Amino acid sequence: MPERSALILGALEECISEYVEEKRACIDSFISNQYSMQATLDVQKKVLALDLLLNPLNSLWSIPYLTIKKIVETLEQVGWTALVPFFEVLPSGIKTAYQRHIEKQIQTEFLGFGGKYSERDSELFKKIQDHKVLGPLLEKNEISLSNRHINLALNKEVEKYCANQNTISDLLGSFITLGTGWYFFGKQNLSVSAMGDQMARKWAHDDASTKFIFGKKAGSAFYNLFPPQPTGKDIFIATVIIGALLMIVTTAVTVASDPVRLKLGLHRKRISILLDKIEESLFTQLKKQIKRSYKESKAA
Template identity: 20%
Template sequence: MDAPLSPVSRSRIDAFVRRHFGVLGSVRLHRLAVGLDLLRAPANVFLSPLLVICRLLAWVLGKLGLRKAARWLGTRRLLMRTTVAARIEADILRDLLGIPLPEHAGGPSREALKQAILSAPHLRNSIGQRATPAAAEAMADRILGALAEYSGTRSAIAEFTTALVMLAVGALVFHSLTPGAISMAPGLAEQVARNSAIADFPLGAWAGGMWYGLFPSGPSHRLVTLTVIALMLAGTVVTTFAGLIADPIQSAMGMHQRRLTRLIDTIEAEIAELPERPFVAREHFLARVFDLWDAAMSLLKVFRG
């Protein structure tokens, strides 16, 4: 049986986090986001709620004893693989697990990572002890699944960071808690409508300011809708590069280190044929809290209006 990975891999975690998730490392990493990731990252924002629903249904099925269906549903990879995620997965295999991989500008494909795992010299004994080649490939697939789950946390943390940015902007500009585009849109649309009305006032902007200060005019439904769309588009761009803010903060708080330690534990259990220690990204559920908050605040405004 191969020697455990954890003692070696864990000793490399701090250096790995400093190199890849510090300020300079995060800047280097996010250079890869300029390209198709500008489409993939926003798509993941819309796919993430569906992923959470699948995980919740898998949990329910597991409680009902339908373990095979629960496992199938819980292992669905709904998020698109971004170039940034591909690079991180390759860096983890190379730098933390010591699996030989050639340098690749955008990160190798999942198939290339799978072949690298199966041909890694220090995993030869463990792979050889699998009953069949199919069993060895299944092990590699589970390792890749854990890596995909880990890299998928970036999408959830990016959403969370974007919500915090919107919350801060809403508090500073509108003096209101606006955790999302839906709750922020009415205030922004109202400001746009007011400024436009003042500028078009027949007696001049000063008189317009006085008039609309006494007799406010609300934004049209069309303007509110367009504002929601514009904010959502702006939010997707922020989400793509949110790691520039989130990575250094998570590194300083030890969050990256703890998450990577959990990942190493999962991979070690697979290689050493220990009881399963699934890596589950809880961050997706955290991001949904802001969605529920945003929807609740919007409904509250409707009822008040």
């Protein structure tokens, strides 16, 4: 019995290792096809209208999300895990159409499966079915291993990978927002509405200074001491302008981030790490499933 079990697990490891090595050989062609500037622009042309609003929203959320994550991890290290379940369901952001496209490409074009709910046989499941040891055992129902088990394991790692990659892009947008507040208004912690308020106040100040009875210079000094209040309409217009500018800039950064990371070799490194995690996760989870089902079939 132990020898038989070792043979089965050895066959499983062989299939997973062969599958992962095949994927490693495809890394360069995949990332060059998916993350080049031309490929990115081709996709963005189709989804840009949908993503113009989501990119700035995700950028604003990324820093609070990472702050919460750090707090939860710190509390977990000292033994207080009550917030862990809450954080696990807390989204890192709203997936944009571009991000969903990239996730789908990793699933179907690179890893060869259709997502966790797909009924299409994955490349790995076909490999297991064709294996001289595992294939006959599957046909005889001596082991229970379905395409769904593989899809769930693969999908979990892909989602974590994409969430981390998306957070990097969103952080760049956050830094742009913070940098805008610091550069134009001398403050680092301004939100879009606060920047709109500051801009409207500047408009009110400049307009009042221009109309000052003793000239603009004297008016500027006077209204520095007694700042005029902007109208609600001006605050609204200024906020819309700031929001639109940030929307355009953060989207431009998002468009450029993947080609830049491709040039720096970061995508290759991260995809390689993804495959390491997939190999470990597949063997751990599928081994448990096979051992459980093999014991049950023998007991019956």
